[in-house]
Each structure stands twice: as C-alpha cells, then as structure tokens.
Amino acid sequence: MYVQVLESFKREGTPVVSSELLARTCNVNPSQIRKDLAYFGEFGVRGVGYHVQDLISAIKRSLGVDRMWKCALVGVGNLGKALLRHREFKYRGFDIVAAFDCDPFKIGEEVIGLEVVCTRRLKETARDLGIEIGLITTPPDRAQRAANFLVEAEIKGIINFAPARITLPADVHVEYVDFFHHLYAVSFSITLDQRPKAKAIGD
C-alpha cells in the first residue's frame, strides 16, 4: 500500500513526504508507518521526512521486488487471459513467461505472443525458463492438481485465484486471491450499518 501511494506522490511530483501525510493518505496512524519502516531500516531524515523516490526504492528492496520475477500461469481461461494481456505485471517486476492449460483446444493457441503449453510439459518448461512464481487460474477443483505440477517444477511461490484451499510443502508460499472474501466483507459492512441495532437519535 505504501508503494502504491508513494508512486502516486511521485507522479504528482512531490519529492518528500512526512509520515503524517503518508498516514493521512493511507488512512492509518503516523506511528504505524514509522514502526513499519523501522522494521527494515532508517529511511527518513529527522525534521524533514522521507524522500519519495528513495523510500520507494528502499521498500522495494526490502520486499525483494527490486528485480524481475519470472512467473508462469496455469489455466488459460477467462481470468487467465485477462492476466496474460495485462502489461502492468511485467512493468512492475513480474514477467509471465509461460502459460499452461490441459485443454487440447487451447494448447498451441497464442495469447499476446505467448504459446499455450500442455500442463504435462510444465515441469521441464518451467525449469528451463527458471520460473519462480506460479499463478493458478484453473477451476477450483483443479487448483490442487495445478499446484502439484508447480511444486514438481520447484516453484517457491504461488498466487491462487481459484476459490479453493491447497496444501503445499512448508517451503512453498501461497497467497489466496478470493474476490468473494471482499464481496462478503462489503456485504457485512453494509448489513451492519443497516441492521436495526439503531441507537435512537440523541443517544
């Protein structure tokens, strides 16, 4: 979130931000920001604030996103194609260099110049290309199978877009992207507001 906000400050031409300004923009407490950053180092200048570009670089270095990561996508359907077509990923350090599917009608097809490869060839292909992160966009009941292929290829990080839990060795990291979590959260917030717990006016 800090990187996202700092990059918009950078685009606006703001050279320096205080934890106070950054906090206001992110809807958090200024101490929070100073604590978070202190965990990785001393990036600010007392009495001045943080130099935007320097802070972006420092955070990115701390998170390991100061280099290009090679990614593979498994499941070239609706969502998979949207991701493949998205140039932003490469621009921001995540290059999707291979796409896999098990559907014979999809294998061989090209999506923005990338050939869809059979999932059975995932292991060799991923290893040859030096892929480190896998994106799963198969249907939920195929997510575990896709994950297994990725683990075989010695991939160490997975983003799972399918609404299904997967089990993995301890050294493989997974992030779940589930749109329903967010929809449920919004539904809950609206419902809470509208529920007639209704403190009467004046209370």
Add this chain to the structure above:
Amino acid sequence: MYVQVLESFKREGTPVVSSELLARTCNVNPSQIRKDLAYFGEFGVRGVGYHVQDLISAIKRSLGVDRMWKCALVGVGNLGKALLRHREFKYRGFDIVAAFDCDPFKIGEEVIGLEVVCTRRLKETARDLGIEIGLITTPPDRAQRAANFLVEAEIKGIINFAPARITLPADVHVEYVDFFHHLYAVSFSITLDQRPKAKAIGD
C-alpha cells in the same frame, strides 16, 4: 475462508465437522474458530461439532450474504469483461446487473447479454435498478472518478480492482483488490527464505 472450506466439505458429503478438523483444513487454531463463531452466536453442538450446512447458513446470515446483492461494474476492459463473464458471482449471491464504460466504442456493445451503458447515465440507471455494490475496473487514474459516480448513485459498497486509493464518504465501504499486494507478499517470503541470514546447520 470458513464458508469456502465448509462448502467443499459439503460437496464431499461430510455432514458434521469439529473445530479441530476445520482448523486443520484452514491452517488455524481450533480455539480461533470457536471464538470467531462465538462472536455471532452458538452454532455448534457440544460433544458433536458443527453441522456443515447449518454452519454455512449461519455464517452467511451473519455476514449478510443470505440474499442476492445487485452489483454494477464500471470499466468494461480486459478484467471487467472477465468478471462479467464469470457466472459464479450470481450463483454466490452477487448479481452484476449493469456495466458502464466511458469509451464510445464500447457503449452499446453486449457482454453476455448485458448492454454496456455510458458512465454519464450511471446515476439514473443504478438507482432504477436498485444497485447496492459497485465494482471498479477502470485504469487507476480513473478510479476516483468512477467512485464519485457510484457515490452519487447512493451505492454503499465498492470493490476497487484498480491499484489506486480512493476517498469516499464515511458511510461508503471500500475493499481494495490489488494483485500486486499478493505478488509482493510472495516475493518477500521467497526472498526472506533465500537471504543468507543462514543459521548455520546445527544452530
């Protein structure tokens, strides 16, 4: 997460789960689950566990997802179209009943039987249809504008897929879906593992 896991238990035909089993599947502590559920009510049976279907219903009722929510999508691009084509949303209680875009070439186009409407007609259309939740899939620099239109239409919840913060009145709830957060998280985990903090073998 609990709903997601419980629904897979349901599909497998498991009628009852213990907090212990549910915890193992979700990679959390059993007490955590009992505490979380206790916040909303007493849904289990002592000595037995939780009846899967009953628990799904109870959680959904607690979160306000025991009904259909009408949604609108703003920005019919790559990602927007993928979402519109996704049947699962309606099936799970979130019906996208309107799609808006500002591009004259897109207005009038149909995506799975839904006509793309001009963003300027958002307010009237959304009100007429009784829309409650908005999905923003415009480019990041247009996200605030899209949000403003949604607020005008008296929408109370927003899911923002654009990597940009937006400011809203206090009674409008927003959830940010940012794939980069997840990619950064995975990058960080892998980097940590590989960094030569290397406790020597035997330590």
Add this chain to the structure above:
DNA sequence: CGCCTCTTGTTAAAAGTTTCACATAATTAG
C-alpha cells in the same frame, strides 16, 4: 553560532488477538 522548529526513530503504555485450559453439555456404551 545558538536557538527554534520540525519530524524521525524508539521506548513505553494501551489495546487487541490468539491460545490455553477447563467447565459445560451432548452422545454413546455398559
């Protein structure tokens, strides 16, 4: 050059969350 202002980095206190441990209730077996 010293004083004043500003904002960081950090220590300590407050608040929140997770886990443990066990009393309580349901079910089954004897």
Add this chain to the structure above:
DNA sequence: CTAATTATGTGAAACTTTTAACAAGAGGCG
C-alpha cells in the same frame, strides 16, 4: 441410569499489534 467420551463455549493468560509520548537529529533563521 450412570459413567466415559467427546467437543463446544468461554474466562483468563500469553502474545502481538497499535498508539502515544518523547528524546534525538536535521535544517533554517536571526
């Protein structure tokens, strides 16, 4: 019907995160 077994719901303890408070460092101004 009682005892043994099981797994929930919950109060208290352990732990984590967040916030507040302030000392320390940087820069500007008279």
